[in-house]
Amino acid sequence: QSMGACLITKTDTNPFFVKMKEGASAAAQEAGIELSTFAGKYDGDVETQIAAVESCIASGAKGILITPTDSRALVPVITQARDNGVLVIALDTQFEPADAADATFATDNFKAGELIGEWAAATLGDEAANAKIALLDLNASEVSVDYQRDQGFLTGFGVDVKDPKDIGDEDDPRIVGNDVTDGSPDGGRTAMENLLQVDPEINVVYTINEPAAAGAYEALKAAGKAEGVLIVSVDGGCPGVKDVQAGVIGATSMQFPLLMASKGIEAIKSFAETGEKPANSEGLDFFNTGVELITDNPVEGIPSKTSEEALEMCWG
Amino acid sequence: MSDTPGAARKGQEYEQTLDRSDKNVAAFQRQHSPIEKAQHVLHDNPTLVPVIVLILSLLIFWAIAGGRFFSAFNLSLIMQQVSIIGMLAAAQSLIIITAGIDLSVAAIMVLMSVIMGNLAVFMGIPSVIAILVGFVGGAAAGLFNGLLITKVRLPPFITTLGTWSIYYALLLWLSGAQSIRGTDIDTNAPFLKFFGNTIKMGGANVTYGSLLMIVVFLVLWYMLNKTAWGRHVYAVGDDKEAADLSGIRTDRILISVYMVAGFVCAVAAWASIGRVGSISPQSFYEGNLQSITAVVIGGISLFGGRGSIMGALFGALIVGVFQSGLRMAGVDVLWQVFAIGWLIIIAVAIDQWIRRVSA
Amino acid sequence: MSDTPGAARKGQEYEQTLDRSDKNVAAFQRQHSPIEKAQHVLHDNPTLVPVIVLILSLLIFWAIAGGRFFSAFNLSLIMQQVSIIGMLAAAQSLIIITAGIDLSVAAIMVLMSVIMGNLAVFMGIPSVIAILVGFVGGAAAGLFNGLLITKVRLPPFITTLGTWSIYYALLLWLSGAQSIRGTDIDTNAPFLKFFGNTIKMGGANVTYGSLLMIVVFLVLWYMLNKTAWGRHVYAVGDDKEAADLSGIRTDRILISVYMVAGFVCAVAAWASIGRVGSISPQSFYEGNLQSITAVVIGGISLFGGRGSIMGALFGALIVGVFQSGLRMAGVDVLWQVFAIGWLIIIAVAIDQWIRRVSA
Amino acid sequence: MSDVTPVVQGRNLVKRYGHVTAIDNSDFELLPGEILAVIGDNGAGKSSIVKAICGATVPDAGEILIEGEPVHFTSPIEARERGIEIVYQTLALSPALSIADNMFMGREIRKKGWMGDWLKMLDKKEMERFAREKLTELGLMTVQSITQPVETLSGGQRQGVAVARAAAFATKFIIMDEPTAALGVKESRRVLELILDVKSRGIPIILISHNMPHVFEVADRIHIHRLGRRLCTINPNDYSMSDAVAMMTGAMEPPDDLRAA
Amino acid sequence: MSDVTPVVQGRNLVKRYGHVTAIDNSDFELLPGEILAVIGDNGAGKSSIVKAICGATVPDAGEILIEGEPVHFTSPIEARERGIEIVYQTLALSPALSIADNMFMGREIRKKGWMGDWLKMLDKKEMERFAREKLTELGLMTVQSITQPVETLSGGQRQGVAVARAAAFATKFIIMDEPTAALGVKESRRVLELILDVKSRGIPIILISHNMPHVFEVADRIHIHRLGRRLCTINPNDYSMSDAVAMMTGAMEPPDDLRAA
Ligand SMILES: Nc1ncnc2c1ncn2[C@@H]1O[C@H](COP(=O)(O)OP(=O)(O)OP(=O)(O)O)[C@@H](O)[C@H]1O
Ligand SMILES: Nc1ncnc2c1ncn2[C@@H]1O[C@H](COP(=O)(O)OP(=O)(O)OP(=O)(O)O)[C@@H](O)[C@H]1O
Ligand SMILES: OC[C@H]1O[C@](O)(CO)[C@@H](O)[C@@H]1O
Numbered sequence A: 001q002s003m004g005a006c007l008i009t010k011t012d013t014n015p016f017f018v019k020m021k022e023g024a025s026a027a028a029q030e031a032g033i034e035l036s037t038f039a040g041k042y043d044g045d046v047e048t049q050i051a052a053v054e055s056c057i058a059s060g061a062k063g064i065l066i067t068p069t070d071s072r073a074l075v076p077v078i079t080q081a082r083d084n085g086v087l088v089i090a091l092d093t094q095f096e097p098a099d100a101a102d103a104t105f106a107t108d109n110f111k112a113g114e115l116i117g118e119w120a121a122a123t124l125g126d127e128a129a130n131a132k133i134a135l136l137d138l139n140a141s142e143v144s145v146d147y148q149r150d151q152g153f154l155t156g157f158g159v160d161v162k163d164p165k166d167i168g169d170e171d172d173p174r175i176v177g178n179d180v181t182d183g184s185p186d187g188g189r190t191a192m193e194n195l196l197q198v199d200p201e202i203n204v205v206y207t208i209n210e211p212a213a214a215g216a217y218e219a220l221k222a223a224g225k226a227e228g229v230l231i232v233s234v235d236g237g238c239p240g241v242k243d244v245q246a247g248v249i250g251a252t253s254m255q256f257p258l259l260m261a262s263k264g265i266e267a268i269k270s271f272a273e274t275g276e277k278p279a280n281s282e283g284l285d286f287f288n289t290g291v292e293l294i295t296d297n298p299v300e301g302i303p304s305k306t307s308e309e310a311l312e313m314c315w316g
Numbered sequence B, C: 001m002s003d004t005p006g007a008a009r010k011g012q013e014y015e016q017t018l019d020r021s022d023k024n025v026a027a028f029q030r031q032h033s034p035i036e037k038a039q040h041v042l043h044d045n046p047t048l049v050p051v052i053v054l055i056l057s058l059l060i061f062w063a064i065a066g067g068r069f070f071s072a073f074n075l076s077l078i079m080q081q082v083s084i085i086g087m088l089a090a091a092q093s094l095i096i097i098t099a100g101i102d103l104s105v106a107a108i109m110v111l112m113s114v115i116m117g118n119l120a121v122f123m124g125i126p127s128v129i130a131i132l133v134g135f136v137g138g139a140a141a142g143l144f145n146g147l148l149i150t151k152v153r154l155p156p157f158i159t160t161l162g163t164w165s166i167y168y169a170l171l172l173w174l175s176g177a178q179s180i181r182g183t184d185i186d187t188n189a190p191f192l193k194f195f196g197n198t199i200k201m202g203g204a205n206v207t208y209g210s211l212l213m214i215v216v217f218l219v220l221w222y223m224l225n226k227t228a229w230g231r232h233v234y235a236v237g238d239d240k241e242a243a244d245l246s247g248i249r250t251d252r253i254l255i256s257v258y259m260v261a262g263f264v265c266a267v268a269a270w271a272s273i274g275r276v277g278s279i280s281p282q283s284f285y286e287g288n289l290q291s292i293t294a295v296v297i298g299g300i301s302l303f304g305g306r307g308s309i310m311g312a313l314f315g316a317l318i319v320g321v322f323q324s325g326l327r328m329a330g331v332d333v334l335w336q337v338f339a340i341g342w343l344i345i346i347a348v349a350i351d352q353w354i355r356r357v358s359a
Numbered sequence D, E: 001m002s003d004v005t006p007v008v009q010g011r012n013l014v015k016r017y018g019h020v021t022a023i024d025n026s027d028f029e030l031l032p033g034e035i036l037a038v039i040g041d042n043g044a045g046k047s048s049i050v051k052a053i054c055g056a057t058v059p060d061a062g063e064i065l066i067e068g069e070p071v072h073f074t075s076p077i078e079a080r081e082r083g084i085e086i087v088y089q090t091l092a093l094s095p096a097l098s099i100a101d102n103m104f105m106g107r108e109i110r111k112k113g114w115m116g117d118w119l120k121m122l123d124k125k126e127m128e129r130f131a132r133e134k135l136t137e138l139g140l141m142t143v144q145s146i147t148q149p150v151e152t153l154s155g156g157q158r159q160g161v162a163v164a165r166a167a168a169f170a171t172k173f174i175i176m177d178e179p180t181a182a183l184g185v186k187e188s189r190r191v192l193e194l195i196l197d198v199k200s201r202g203i204p205i206i207l208i209s210h211n212m213p214h215v216f217e218v219a220d221r222i223h224i225h226r227l228g229r230r231l232c233t234i235n236p237n238d239y240s241m242s243d244a245v246a247m248m249t250g251a252m253e254p255p256d257d258l259r260a261a
């Protein structure tokens, strides 16, 4: 019987996860692993992910790669998987606590946010003190990626975030407001419009991911503010990098879903063969798959790559 | 009269006095309280209810959120924001008037926008043709719903619960779960974004999409109220069996209604590309329930046969005004959800209260 | 007979022959084809249909996905997986039998699990009391639905569309949009996870939650079929006006049905904590539609008054078997969604075909 | 009117539906042991007045006395609890339920002992036995099975079930609203016999009908309703059908001494 | 049977509903200019047979000829297009729509010119005028407004609208299924007058009724239906009501020469 593994992503509607799936499938084929893939129907679909983990246990898989759609709610079921001798690796999103999984391969999401925050502050220079910031977050459930990026961005920008796990408890007057996007373009557009209504002078826009950024840009364009507003985002998908090139997005933090996937498959393979579990990065409670700031307007002191370079590395 | 053959030719004896019977019909007069009078006026013009609710909510949020809320700019923005759900609500109204319900409208719309995008952006087919293919596709999806409902005789709720899954799976498959980028559309098929163009008037920023929504409503209103087809649609929703017996081809009417609704969804698909600026399989996941919400707040009866399609337009606008107003007043998203829940209940309760008077 | 006072005491003359009239009723015999015979058998035992579909789908997936699928372990896993939606479907069935629909069942359930969790885990209140508070809360949420439906006379669809938003907003608020961790529950209130315990028998892993689901169905089946209350529930769903006139307090029955349904949702809430192992405000967002799906696949008529609640159990199991089988066969989620869409359509189409025979 | 206390009496009843006044200050009495026919044009308010009497609608004004005692029914159940039964124009049967279920709707019999007391279990056997007995008594046992759903019955059979239900449980009086309207000659005859049979058991009946020969055949008194109120009551032995029709249609003034208050 | 070609003729018609055979090899004819009454017990199959004739149900076997020519109606519209109108037991009106809308349901008049041709705009004025005219002709103009919804009318008025609709548009024949069942004495009389009026315009009528006096008053011939088939047809001048009732209920055998094939 060949070695089985599972990949469980949040949804099938986000290019990021689709890419991850492609990467994992390719790596699995190479490694001689039979990979089954699963996904929730929407971001936050806890039950489908639980059922998927259970099916993986039932089918005798050696390892599970999962991007938990709720970092806490899925802990019990993956604990059960581990008790059954299955290696569980979190991708992209950490569990809470992170050591609920055997390992995590993820972007340092706080760092990803911090980078774009620092970049935005540096780009504005002295004007950063008078910035008007819009924060376009994921959804009402505040999962870990959501607050890590949001709070990382604010930290990088120089805002006091108070509780770093709570979105929206800040009282810095430069923050115009938060709104949710569901990580989709139509959500991004409506959220941007709403915040513009609260203050038309917004000049810095943080977005949870690039689909949301694309929607936000449409709203700014429609309001005649295509120029002069900094949009920053996270992902580094090829469409997003092209948006950087086109000046739609000022800077984005690139993630490496293919790396997460291939690392994950590798880990399962070596676990199955040697029983060895992967180790975390130094000083972190996860394995950092790296993050790169992509911008065509680099600033002093923050290493970054240009969109042209980034097009070589991007995914999707 | 005695019971012998051929003796019964002049009616019963006891009926002979009928010629002298009173020819008047009963007429009763009585005083009405002002509330009852208002109730009657509204009863005779039921579309007034959502209009009044709309005006009231505008005034309330003006008071709460101030001039920024009541600006031409913001009002035109609300129009923009409701335009897509508004068009879905128009399609939904048609179906609800026939006593049906369509849980698949949003899936049809997103599916068609993906098809238009794939054809025009990736396959290089001229936008106009891509759009036409989308229109045909929308009508075909409606036709499929209609056939299941009329020929297989499945209840509309069940049919569209099923086809919603089917259309949703198809759109995931066709899109490969990828969004089509706004800039790619701009370069390869800018015409897909046509309805994103705006007309600036004073402070207002009216998109073509907002105007399209109004046109869609006016056209459907005309069809429903000024043509024989429209009378038949109402008759089918009112009492299908009676409509059948009085010589309406009810199956044909129902199929045509689902096709028109599917077509309207495809029109909304085109407009949504202009609105969102890109094409994403994850958009409008809640569009079905949102369109139903607009319809019921607009006072169209879920039992069919009653209500004006214009109500759905006002219903969609009321929801838009609430969302915008609450946001401006700095209310959390979660309390917006809460408020919409109460809005549905209160709006329909008022409507019920008014309908309780007989004409 | 002539029309003079007091002369009409013996009936019409032409009726005098009635004594001799034929006392037999028409009886017709004819041959039936085997298909028609099968149709009749199924017509007389409509719950057989979902049972047969269930058995067929088990066999099909056995053939496709092999022994791993048909193992005791996997079958007991399917039971576990459907247990929560199954209980929601039980609550939903009750309501659908009264010709209603409840879009708020899942929201009530999650809200009650959040309340139980907040009380027991964060506020240190004994689990038993927290659970009882949840039960009372579930019944109260049902009562609120029931009052809107009977006293304000809102259609159930609209009522629960509204209260769904309200309950959903409340649960987001109470949970602070955060899940309660499994480990916190284990330390502070392990009893909340009671229904997550399993009995191992052979390879099977039967959770208490799966057994609870079956108990819930049996109890409701008993109530519906063996008590006067149950007869009244069916009568209300069948023809509310007739039930009213024949002396049923229909409003009271409806309110009791919504309360029982709310209570069952709260029971499911407790079980869901055991099932999920944690309490997540974003779980079961689609539970409403999923419970309706189970009910309709189980052959309960959306028009009310017809169908056995056991059908919903089989409906839920059929969906579970499909999902598990497709997953094991390595089919993508999107094609799973696609398959469930067709399953709904085909299952209900078969049901319609069978109902088309008159008894 | 007479010195016996009426079984049921309505005084100055009023019921409005929006613009329409369905009952316009009308009086009403039913005397012990009698068959009272109520006749009147379509829309005269006949159904409205009997509905007010049995609690199916609540009158806007006026009072109702049962055996001299004022009552305020707010639902048909309250009337039923006092032994008042009504056969509606629309029958009020649940199509998907069985004949037995329908007959016992709202007054089901529970099993004896703990099964009934604690588990509230119905005694289906007993209910079916009783239902079969009643239908047989009324010569209506042409139905195949007492457990068949009412929707599988013909219109005449359904009417039979509704009438049998009322006859089986009434102790005070029975109201029948056009019970023969949809029935054939033979079936109508059976219902009339049934009415006389019920009367012979001492239970008074209110019969609404447009069929003058039927009315004149069975009624002891005739209440003529016109434009929402009682015009007069007549004795069928004193007046001809022509007179009754003339009065009810407004072609003839009622004799002064019979005029309603 | 006679040498004139029947307006409509049914031969060996069969219609089954599951276990029930509603029409059992029955024949049927309507002759030019006549009023044909159809009588029979409840459930005998009267409604079923006229529904088969007008396309509301499709018979399982047998043939239907209109003026000697075989037809296969699959919907009431096809019958209607040939000038056949039917007033159903259930009336078949749309309660929320206006009187005028109901009268023209399925045969609306469009505006003249491009508005009608291109925009398919209805000519509401004209339809209302016509509807008012027809109702007035039939003495039914007691309704307040031709645009009021049918649900605001009394039962008798609704019946009037249904009958007026049929009378206004029929060119071949009209079927009326128990048109007076729910009507009062006065209202019934008006419908009977209307039937005679239609007949005098040369349009034959099929009248189903349980009211023997009505049947014997207006019918030229009486079709007696029993147990799903035509038992015989009789001439009301040759037979008494007692005979008809006896035959229809099985108390008397029909004379051999009249027995249906
Ligand atoms: N629920 C109701 N809503 C509005 N109007 C009503 C209602 N019930 C009765 N009416 C009106 O009240 C009046 C009296 O109606 P009712 O049914 O009592 O007449 P009726 O004498 O029984 O007539 P019929 O012989 O046709 O049965 C009619 O004009 C009718 O339209
Ligand atoms: N749609 C149907 N489905 C099942 N059975 C039907 C249907 N229509 C009629 N029947 C049955 O066919 C038989 C004939 O019914 P039909 O309505 O033709 O009788 P009828 O002579 O018109 O009776 P009535 O005088 O009561 O109107 C009855 O037994 C009836 O139950
Ligand atoms: O929806 C949130 C998700 O979106 C992504 O940014 C990809 O676009 C993921 O990293 C994250 O988990």
Ligand SMILES: [Mg+2]
Pocket (backbone or CB within 6 Å): D046, D047, D048, D089, D177
């Ligand atoms: Mg009446």
Ligand SMILES: [Mg+2]
Pocket (backbone or CB within 6 Å): E046, E047, E048, E089, E177
């Ligand atoms: Mg009939």
